[in-house]
Amino acid sequence: MRLTDRQREDVAAFAAFTDERIIPEANHWDAEQHLSDEIVLALGKARWLVPTLPVEAGGTALDVPTYGLFSAEMGRGCGSVRNLVAVQGMVAHAILKWGSRAQSERWVPRIAAGEAVGAFALTEPENGSDARNGRTTAERIAGGYRLTGRKKWMSFGQRAAVFLVFARLDDEPAVFLVERETPNFTVRPIGGLLGLRASELAELELNGCEIPAENLIAHGRLVFDLVATTSLDYGRYSTAWGAVGLATACLDASLDYARTRTQFEVPLAEHQLIRALLTDMVAAVEAARLLCGQAGELRAAGHQDAVRQTLIAKYFASRAAYQVAGDAVQVHGANGVSSDYPVQRHLRDAKIQEIIEGTSEIQRLQIAEATLQRTRV
Ligand SMILES: Cc1cc2nc3c(=O)[nH]c(=O)nc-3n(C[C@H](O)[C@H](O)[C@H](O)COP(=O)(O)OP(=O)(O)OC[C@H]3O[C@@H](n4cnc5c(N)ncnc54)[C@H](O)[C@@H]3O)c2cc1C
Structure with missing residues (x-):
C-alpha cells in the first residue's frame, strides 16, 4: 500500500499517540479490566473516537484506507482501545444514517467526543452466530415500545450511556435506542475474560422496559x-x-x-x-x-x-x-x-x-x- 504524504503525516500522529498515551498504560488497563476515562476523553478530544464521521458531526472525515491505518495503530497499542473506537463508529454511524435528526443531534456529537459511550447490543446468551434468531421482543404500547429479553457480551456496556438494541417487533427485526437510565433496564458487568479484558463487557436485561416511539431506529426485513x-x-x-x-x-x-x-x-x-x-x-x-x-x-x-x-x-x-x-x-x-x-x-x-x-x-x-x-x- 503506497501512502500519500497526508497519510504518512496522519500515521505518524496516530503512532505518536499510541506510543505516548496507549502503550505505557495498556498492561495496566488489562489487569484492571478497565480503560481510563482519560484515554476515552483524549481520543474524543483528538476527534479519533469516530474519525470517519464528517467534521461537523465530531469526526475528522478520515478516508477508508487511512481509517484502516488508524485501526492498525490503535491495535498495535491495545486491542481494547481499538475495540472502543470500532464500536463507537458502529453505533454513531448507525444513528447518523438511520436515526432521526433529533437522535443524531442528541447522540452523535457526544459519542464522538467521548462524553457518551455507545454499545452495540446484538448478541444474546442463546444466540451469537445465529443472531437473526434473537429472542428479545418489542411490543407496541401507547407512545412507544416495551422491550423484553437479554443481551450478552456488549463491549463497553459497563460504561455506555446509550445502547443500540436489536429485537423482534411484529415478528420482524428492529433496532432501538435504549438509554442507560431507562427503568427496568439492567446492566451487569462481565469480568474475567481471556482477552480484550479492558473492553468493559456487560450483559443486559430488558425486563419490560418502556421506550418512546422515536427511539425506533429501523424496522423490517432490511x-x-x-x-x-x-x-x-x-x-x-x-x-x-x-x-x-x-x-x-x-x-x-x-x-x-x-x-x-x-x-x-x-x-x-x-x-x-x-x-x-x-x-x-x-x-x-x-x-x-x-x-x-x-x-x-x-x-x-x-x-x-x-x-x-x-x-x-x-x-x-x-x-x-x-x-x-x-x-x-x-x-x-x-x-x-x-x-x-x-x-x-x-x-x-x-x-x-x-x-x-x-x-x-x-x-x-x-x-x-x-x-x-x-x-x-
Ligand atoms: C470480547 C468480546 C466482545 C464482544 N462484543 C460484542 C458487542 O459489542 N456486541 C455484540 O452484540 N456482541 C459482542 N460479542 C459477541 C460476539 O459477537 C459473539 O461471541 C460471536 O458472534 C459468536 O457468538 P457465540 O459466542 O454465541 O458463539 P456461537 O455462535 O455459539 O458459536 C460457538 C462456536 O460454534 C461455531 N459455529 C456457530 N455456528 C456455526 C455454523 N453454522 N457452522 C460452523 N460453526 C459454527 C462458532 O464459530 C464458534 O466456534 C463480543 C464477544 C467477545 C468475546
Missing part, C-alpha cells in the same frame, strides 16, 4: 441487510486492521528481543530456528497488511467486491495475528508469559479477534458463499 450488516462490516474492517497492528507489535517486540537476548553465547537472532519463527511472522504480517490494504482500496472505491474482501481480510488477519502472537511468546521464552512484557496480552487479545464481528467459522462459510455467487456463470 434491519439485518442494512443496519447489522453495515455495522458489522465496519467493525470487521477495523478488526482486520487491528489484527495487523497487533501482529506488527508482536513482530517488532520479537525482533528486538531476538537481537538483544543472548543464549549459547550468541543473540537469539543467530539461531536458525528463531529465524524460522521470525520469517513466518514477517510473512503473516505482510500478507495480512496487503489483504487489508486491498480491502480498503475496494471500500474506498465503493467496489461491489468490497464486503467479500473485508471478510477475507478479517478472516486471514485475525488468524495470522493469533499465530504471530503465539510465535512471539515462544521467541520471548518465560518472559513471553510475564505481564512485564506485552506479548502475552497480545496473544490473549488475538484469540478474541477470531470470535468478534463474526467467528472464523462463520466467515469461512460467508467467504465461500460470496465467492461461489461471484463466480457463478
Whole structure:
C-alpha cells in the first residue's frame, strides 16, 4: 500500500499517540479490566473516537484506507482501545444514517467526543452466530415500545450511556435506542475474560422496559441487510486492521528481543530456528497488511467486491495475528508469559479477534458463499 504524504503525516500522529498515551498504560488497563476515562476523553478530544464521521458531526472525515491505518495503530497499542473506537463508529454511524435528526443531534456529537459511550447490543446468551434468531421482543404500547429479553457480551456496556438494541417487533427485526437510565433496564458487568479484558463487557436485561416511539431506529426485513450488516462490516474492517497492528507489535517486540537476548553465547537472532519463527511472522504480517490494504482500496472505491474482501481480510488477519502472537511468546521464552512484557496480552487479545464481528467459522462459510455467487456463470 503506497501512502500519500497526508497519510504518512496522519500515521505518524496516530503512532505518536499510541506510543505516548496507549502503550505505557495498556498492561495496566488489562489487569484492571478497565480503560481510563482519560484515554476515552483524549481520543474524543483528538476527534479519533469516530474519525470517519464528517467534521461537523465530531469526526475528522478520515478516508477508508487511512481509517484502516488508524485501526492498525490503535491495535498495535491495545486491542481494547481499538475495540472502543470500532464500536463507537458502529453505533454513531448507525444513528447518523438511520436515526432521526433529533437522535443524531442528541447522540452523535457526544459519542464522538467521548462524553457518551455507545454499545452495540446484538448478541444474546442463546444466540451469537445465529443472531437473526434473537429472542428479545418489542411490543407496541401507547407512545412507544416495551422491550423484553437479554443481551450478552456488549463491549463497553459497563460504561455506555446509550445502547443500540436489536429485537423482534411484529415478528420482524428492529433496532432501538435504549438509554442507560431507562427503568427496568439492567446492566451487569462481565469480568474475567481471556482477552480484550479492558473492553468493559456487560450483559443486559430488558425486563419490560418502556421506550418512546422515536427511539425506533429501523424496522423490517432490511434491519439485518442494512443496519447489522453495515455495522458489522465496519467493525470487521477495523478488526482486520487491528489484527495487523497487533501482529506488527508482536513482530517488532520479537525482533528486538531476538537481537538483544543472548543464549549459547550468541543473540537469539543467530539461531536458525528463531529465524524460522521470525520469517513466518514477517510473512503473516505482510500478507495480512496487503489483504487489508486491498480491502480498503475496494471500500474506498465503493467496489461491489468490497464486503467479500473485508471478510477475507478479517478472516486471514485475525488468524495470522493469533499465530504471530503465539510465535512471539515462544521467541520471548518465560518472559513471553510475564505481564512485564506485552506479548502475552497480545496473544490473549488475538484469540478474541477470531470470535468478534463474526467467528472464523462463520466467515469461512460467508467467504465461500460470496465467492461461489461471484463466480457463478
Ligand atoms: C470480547 C468480546 C466482545 C464482544 N462484543 C460484542 C458487542 O459489542 N456486541 C455484540 O452484540 N456482541 C459482542 N460479542 C459477541 C460476539 O459477537 C459473539 O461471541 C460471536 O458472534 C459468536 O457468538 P457465540 O459466542 O454465541 O458463539 P456461537 O455462535 O455459539 O458459536 C460457538 C462456536 O460454534 C461455531 N459455529 C456457530 N455456528 C456455526 C455454523 N453454522 N457452522 C460452523 N460453526 C459454527 C462458532 O464459530 C464458534 O466456534 C463480543 C464477544 C467477545 C468475546
